[in-house]
Amino acid sequence: MKISARNVFEGRISALSSGPVSAEVEVTTTGGDTLVSTITQGSVSALGLVVGKPVVAVVKASSVMVMTDGSGVKLSARNCLTGTVKKLAVGPISAEVVIALPGGAEIFASVTRDATTELGLHEGSPATAVIKASSVIIGSRD
Structure with missing residues (x-):
């Protein structure tokens, strides 16, 4: 496929x-x-x-939101997969975030460039992929 x-x-x-x-x-x-x-x-x-x-x-990837600090936050989204930012490719408008999950899988997210700055994303930082x-x-x- x-x-x-x-x-x-x-x-x-x-x-x-x-x-x-x-x-x-x-x-x-x-x-x-x-x-x-x-x-x-x-x-x-x-x-x-x-x-x-x-x-x-x-x-x-466009359906994956990224969260960096979920302490005390309750979400209606059923899927919250926490891992570590493995790769961050930042373009002039958008960015691709690759989050490595503990079981070995990777999840890709497409976010805005501004979001990477606001969230303080960098390779090695903890992050959670949030998916409805x-x-x-x-x-x-x-």
């Missing part, structure tokens, strides 16, 4: 909660990280999703 999204995580469905219209899909990645996605019941059915099924979780569950796309290979 070739795709333009920078964040593609292989994993297995570790939990599946269904509602009348949508479902919450929890994916545990091969690196041990957990991502939660909200998708329609139609997608659950079309993809044949069940607990234990191998899937890919896809997130565009509605921004996590679930794919199946079969």
Whole structure:
């Protein structure tokens, strides 16, 4: 599979909660990280999703927010993955932030140049990737 999204995580469905219209899909990645996605019941059915099924979780870099100090902050975003800034490529308007997660995975975020300054981002600094569950796309290979 070739795709333009920078964040593609292989994993297995570790939990599946269904509602009348949508479902919450929890994916545990091969690196041990957990991502939660909200998708329609139609997608659950079309993809044949069940607990234990191998899937890919896809997130565009532009859907990843970066936070540096979450002490005392409560967010509605279900996915907060904390790691260390591995790479920071700053352009005249935007920047790419690569956050290395403890399990070995990397997550890419596209943020403004001003945000890197305001957050004090630099290689080696702690950072958290924040992703809304509605921004996590679930794919199946079969």
